[in-house]
Amino acid sequence: MSAVLEMMDGRRNAGMSQSHDDIVNFIEMLHKDRHLIAQAYCDGKVTLTDTNLKAVRRLQQFRVMRPDGSREDTFRLGPSLSKHLDEVFRRHRNFSVSINFGEQSASLSKLVEEYSNARDEGRTEDQENYLSDFDAAVFELSEEASNLLMRVRTLTDNNFANVKTHAEKLRQNEYYLAQMNRIDAALTDLQSRDFLDLLESSLTLEPLNTVYYRHIVDNLSEWRAILLDITSVLKAFLEKTREIQPKARRIRAMALFLQKNPGYQPRDVEEYPYIPEWAYLHGGIAIAPWPDMGRDDITENLIEVARSIPSLTAVPSRQRSAGVLLDDEQKRVVEIQVTPIQAAIINYLRTANESKKPISAREFLANDPLLSHIEPKISLLCLMSTLDNHTNAGAPLIAGLTIERHLFENDDPRSGNLQVEDISAWKRV
Template sequence: MTTGVAHIAAYLEVLHKYRDLVADAYINGGITLSDETQRALYLLKQHRALVPSMQDEFRLNSSLSRHLDEVFLRQRNYAVSANFAEQIDRLPQLIDEYLKACLDNRSEDRDTYSDDFKSGVFELAEGLDSFLALMRSLADNRFANVSTLEQKKRQNEFYLGKCEQIGVALGALQATTLLEQLSGSSLLLPLLQIYQSQILERLPQWRASLMDISTVLKEYLYRLRQVEPQAQRLRAFARFLRKNPDYSPPDVDELNHLPDWCSTFEGFKISAHADLSDNLTRDVLVEIAQAIPAPKLRFAVERQAGQMITDDAQDRVSIIVASPVQRAFALYLKAARLSQVPMSAIEWLRKMPDYPLIDEAAWLVYALHAWQILEAKKKISDLAMRRMEANVAYPGLSEAMSGNLIVTDVEIWKKA
């Protein structure tokens, strides 16, 4: 008991030493971190008198703030109980009153509603954190504070209902109506920042924690329902022994008929394993293994999901459009079939005004390449071709050593 008194006295001594900072945080709704107050604020945070609100800002703990409200009879607008639904319903009213005060230029009322909104958001966030922490501890220790099965079952069902209420509350905090109200005016930007930092950014963490707790509670409730019949039989047997303290179980060998519980006993499950240390056993196992056929490997091919075809859908037809050089070469072959004398490809291209963008060098390359393809397919057996080549020697090399042949033109004509 002396140690507890000493700890409480030390805690109150810290509050008394930094009473000016505590009063400042209570009156102004928060206090900003600075070089002079850094050590003091972190010490108050360590003693849970202050909690972080935003970056480099601290606010008074909600429980301590409520205590000071009661001491100094401070009245809050739209005061509610600890019910989360009522606390959430209070926020739109405070937002509306804050916006009206801003539009009417009532600075004192605006600050009052701003402080009330921030306090409501902080209390709501702290309440959710505390409740989820309590639920986590109860779920992890399996309601160790109660001793009977019925108490554990009732607590489990009760807190499962509370988890459903918390889920509804989290859905209301993320409702589009409240967010649209906060985003409807630039005057509400300070309230929106507080709501985002304290509620919206922590919603995923709260949802994940609530899902884990609900999973543990449901699994534990399922186990309790499985244990319940066995527990009832044990309690009935315990009552029977209390009423009959001299009872002793009969000898099974003296019974003409086995009791009913013998028929429900599953017995011991015996499993045999081969002795690999014995060489004879190993040889037999090798023969068995060799007699087992090899498994057939089958690879499952996943089919891609199809799409619904509407009644008015039409079959798609892919139209392949020839390039300009392809169309030009087709016309050139058509003209060559009508000519009995060799027809120059370069001169023919220069006379065609429809293809001014075709480069002459690219035209010759395509003509030679297309001629090889058509010749392999035997589609130009009625035509003849002649290449006009020029030997080019690079500086420093002789004409005989250069080996480079330059095609300057191509002539095609119809065979006689």
């Protein structure tokens, strides 16, 4: 690993990008120390011991671990990796949605300037590097803006469920409302006419202009729609809070009074000279009049009540006459009509029972002229339903087949959905 560090430092000093092998070695190092990284993320910090000393020092060299500062033997994850894990596992930290658009916008202007200088001076390699840095900066800005709005949208839709008290919800509402106003101003800066005119001022800046429009300008309308939606929810929540605030204040005062006076008992109704108005605010609790059959102390009373119920007149049962046995000539034969999709599935299963090679169900059903008006995925869904319903029943056309399902590759490793792309079936040997 020390050799990897020396090689990476050498490349950095020479102004060269990291090689493919250097990145692979770094990821393998993270995988090797994955349990220590998970412990630092879940517990907030790790304590240095003889067992993890070597691993912690190795992670510290790569700035994955940083000294905690409170103690010399405690370490925590670096902000970059910790922020990435928060994004992966949807962890929302309180008051952690601010983003400095101003500094990032200024850096974009500087990159455009350096790109133009490198072009004018004929430094082709530097020009490509500035274009790559501009693309990465714009993409990062776009992702941070989307993730920021999504986090705040989740918090507002859940009515700030990550906090418990009403005062905390109110403070978070006011904070996020101020943040949305800042983001609104930042989005206006991102659409600055001066910066757009700069990108459109020369054909040589067309690559930068294309990147900026793809990641920023084309998404501004969607971001503003989400921003307006979030702002309306926050304002409605704040208005609702102001309406219930007087009542909530009285309830908190009553709760504090009861805590200080645990033995308090309200006066009897007869002691009041008149019924106050607040007594009419609540209609009381409606009592449902039904007995508890599980109580042994009322069993005898329930028996007496049951005996007192007058018996009803018995309803005579209907007499059914004996049926008549029909002759064989009188029996009617009912022919079952099958639908085109059922007929196509039966033909596929019969063909598969006669084949020693796998037959694609998607291709077979798509070539059936009776199914020309049906989408292939609908036909495949009907075939899957037929197989699931008749496999356990031992249907002859299915019992002798070998069936294989071809699945789509799922991009999300945590998803439990299985998407079937095709089904192959052939005669079981």
